[in-house]
Amino acid sequence: MKENLFIKADEVSKELGVSKAYAYKLVQKLNEELAEKGYITISGRVSRKYFNEKFYGMQINENKGA
Secondary structure (H helix, E strand, C coil), X not given: CCCCCEEEHHHHHHHHCCCHHHHHHHHHHHHHHHHHXXXXXXXXXXXXXXXXXXXXXXXXXXXXCC
């Protein structure tokens, strides 16, 4: 199954083992950080790459071919 570009709050809840209410707060915080950087955000969802970077330390490599 293909992974979606965005991760929803209910999936964040399952992934981190936290309540859905707390997962929504986390998604909101991540979206606020992205908005401050000038990115467009979607309520209740956050970029899967950004989520992985913030929680698992995976770096987003924007210059793969360079």
